Amino acid sequence: MPLKRTSHAVYDTKYHLVWCPKYRKKILRGEIRKRVKEIFYRISDEFGFEIERCEVAEDHVHILLTFPPRYSISKVVGILKSITASEIFKEFPRIRKYLWGGKLWEQGYFVRTVGDKITEDVIRKYIEKHSESMEQPRMW
Structure with missing residues (x-):
């Protein structure tokens, strides 16, 4: 995946959320x-996130995405959960009877960073090399 840029950052981040x-x-x-899947993609477009893959199972969701470092x-999980909950409750009010307390989603979530070409070992070696030398190696 090519590096992404904002006005003040260059980044290559990818997260697996559940x-x-x-x-x-x-x-x-x-x-x-x-509808949940459609809303996730619409939110991503509106906020500048990029969903690489999204699967919605009966009792959980998996999203592989990247987003700007700002x-x-x-915050990203909160945006995705709050907007989908609001819209799903509006469009499908009958599900409220299954979810007492007025919440669509559990409070918690799972997150894992996903590496591409730069693995944990590469980063560790980069940091070690940097501490051995005052010379600034370039990663991009």
Whole structure:
């Protein structure tokens, strides 16, 4: 993947995110499943995120995405969860009876950074080499 740029940053980040509906209810089916996925992609376009892959199962979602470094991981998850919840409850009010408490999503989430060509070992060696020498090696 080519490096991405903003006015003040050059970045190559990729994250695997997973979270579940409240109480891990199997509510992400049929039309709801389809709409959740559509909303994720629309939000991504609006906020400058890039979804590489997105799968919505009955009781959890997986998203592989990249986003500009001005956003924290928790902010991105919050944006995706809050907007989808608001719109899904508006479009499918019947699911509220399965999710007492008025929340679509569980509070927590799983996140893992995903490497491309630069592995943890490469970064470790880069840092070690940097500390041995005052010379500034270039990574890009």
